[in-house]
Amino acid sequence: MESVEQLHSQVTSVASATAARHSGHSLTLDQIMHRFGAMLALNNINITIEPGEFVSLLGPSGCGKTTLLRIISGFLNPSSGQICIDGQPVASLLPNQRGVGIVFQNYALFPHMSVWDNIAYGLRAKKVARGRISNKVGEMLELVQLGHLAKRYPSELSGGQQQRVAIARALAVEPKLLLLDEPFSALDKNLRLDMQIEIRRLLHEQGVTAILVTHDQEEAMSMSDRIAVMSQGTIHQFDTPTNIYDRPATRFVSTFVGTCNLLAVNFIGQDGDDYLLQAPGGGRLLISTDTDVPQDRPLSLAIRPENFRIKTQASTHCLPAIVEIAIPLGAVITYEIRIAPDTKVKVTQPRIAGTPALEPGTTVYLELASARACSLFAAQDA
Ligand SMILES: Nc1ncnc2c1ncn2[C@@H]1O[C@H](COP(=O)(O)OP(=O)(O)OP(=O)(O)O)[C@@H](O)[C@H]1O
Ligand SMILES: [Mg+2]
Missing domain, CATH: 3.40.50.300 (P-loop containing nucleotide triphosphate hydrolases)
Incomplete structure (x- = not known):
């Protein structure tokens, strides 16, 4: 059992640590x-x-x-x-x-x-x-x-x-x-x-x-x-x-802090609380956001490279794309992937030892890792 002195010193040291934090x-x-x-x-x-x-x-x-x-x-x-x-x-x-x-x-x-x-x-x-x-x-x-x-x-x-x-x-x-x-x-x-x-x-x-x-x-x-x-x-x-x-x-903020792909997208419909967007190249993404979406104006969709998933099969909400470059960086691999003649995105995935990188020219389909793993802005905003 702890002595009164030990308890006292514990209490006072916690009290002084708390005091330091709030001083x-x-x-x-x-x-x-x-x-x-x-x-x-x-x-x-x-x-x-x-x-x-x-x-x-x-x-x-x-x-x-x-x-x-x-x-x-x-x-x-x-x-x-x-x-x-x-x-x-x-x-x-x-x-x-x-x-x-x-x-x-x-x-x-x-x-x-x-x-x-x-x-x-x-x-x-x-x-x-x-x-x-x-x-x-x-x-x-x-x-x-x-x-x-x-x-x-x-x-x-x-x-x-x-x-x-x-x-x-x-x-x-x-x-x-x-x-x-x-x-x-x-x-x-x-x-x-x-x-x-x-x-x-x-x-x-x-x-x-x-x-x-x-x-x-x-x-x-x-x-x-x-x-x-x-x-x-x-x-x-x-x-x-x-x-x-x-x-x-x-x-x-989306581009200054960390790396972000900014895609010029248009609102094309709503599915419950989610928004359906058309991206360059004709692909569609379904996203979830708490911010108001101005539906009649050009929009910018910000997606971080690690928030894409690379698939080999098309799905309802994906961006058809072609791999251009693979850059292995130790723990991760970054791809440059073209989704439209004038639009490329960066996609980062964990790199698994012994697994070969996707070859340039491979057709892939990009999905969002989660409907919330993106941010939407009015295109003309700062
Ligand atoms: N004494 C001054 N007279 C006129 N303009 C100034 C003066 N001091 C700073 N500025 C201007 O005010 C702006 C902000 O300068 P400031 O030094 O605060 O930038 P900063 O964010 O600290 O930049 P850095 O990262 O380069 O240090 C700049 O455009 C700078 O040229
Ligand atoms: Mg300064």
């Missing part, structure tokens, strides 16, 4: 708009990030990610709109009063300062007592596992080590929010993965609310509680990684 702060962006001269860089940004949440801003170059971080941190005032931390407007606060830590893409360490001094910098600036600075820097060095390099200068560190110093420096002042602007872009693939895992763990332990800017979709998918997918100054979708992938809200 973060919330951020609300309300109708944020920003213009650089005539150029609208951000247009009506509305999101609320929960305490302790890890959110990625994902979008192509120039879509406004860094601009949004600069606005949150207070280095740039938005043309209009409101920013609240824990429900309180922060417009009147200077950057150093907002409790927002930033890790820039290039880490921006002070080259003439040791690792220790870099981490202590923000605490000294806040005039924290010397003893507390020493404790805090020690704690941070332990957290990022760089205690043995405390006396080194940035030029004597690897990229990954410099990055950990930058993160330790940002976390040392116990920010309410941590903003990370493409912090992994200079790292090679393996180190990048190690750092992604480490930082996710670190922030989770500390219960810090964090926003990561990236244009790497795998990074966003693997690290985030939720992703805001941005294009041309607007947020197209703010949702969990799985929903973003499975239920893209717009055509842009």
Whole structure:
């Protein structure tokens, strides 16, 4: 039987873990708009990030990610709109009063300062007592596992080590929010993965609310509680990684996140709650969707390569097609398959060892893996 002391320590450790998870702060962006001269860089940004949440801003170059971080941190005032931390407007606060830590893409360490001094910098600036600075820097060095390099200068560190110093420096002042602007872009693939895992763990332990800017979709998918997918100054979708992938809200999201085939289709009828669509090449598909289907307009059907099934026999709802190229990729095989003179699709299937790939020129019939394994958009929408 467990002793009272053991039970107590279990309860308190659970309680403190829970406290860590909820010790973060919330951020609300309300109708944020920003213009650089005539150029609208951000247009009506509305999101609320929960305490302790890890959110990625994902979008192509120039879509406004860094601009949004600069606005949150207070280095740039938005043309209009409101920013609240824990429900309180922060417009009147200077950057150093907002409790927002930033890790820039290039880490921006002070080259003439040791690792220790870099981490202590923000605490000294806040005039924290010397003893507390020493404790805090020690704690941070332990957290990022760089205690043995405390006396080194940035030029004597690897990229990954410099990055950990930058993160330790940002976390040392116990920010309410941590903003990370493409912090992994200079790292090679393996180190990048190690750092992604480490930082996710670190922030989770500390219960810090964090926003990561990236244009790497795998990074966003693997690290985030939720992703805001941005294009041309607007947020197209703010949702969990799985929903973003499975239920893209717009055509842009369907093609920007993961690979997607976009087929020009027409509505030809309804079968109960399902919609019958005509695809290029004359094939028909029956799909199920929760979104409204505009029946009198050209439509775009988005289907991910893994959501097709390749059959050798025709069925009621399938796309007759001809295999053009087979590309074996280890665990999967990707085919390029022509369904009409001007329309090819990519189809990915699991690859079974010893099973030969389909030959170019083979006639096949493509079916949907499930009536819901697709998304439908009005063709003229973004
Ligand atoms: N100070 C500025 N003056 C004028 N235009 C600017 C300024 N800063 C950014 N822009 C413009 O605003 C748009 C958004 O820029 P931003 O830096 O936010 O993009 P980003 O999404 O961070 O891109 P990247 O992935 O390339 O870093 C771009 O078109 C950019 O040229
Ligand atoms: Mg940027």
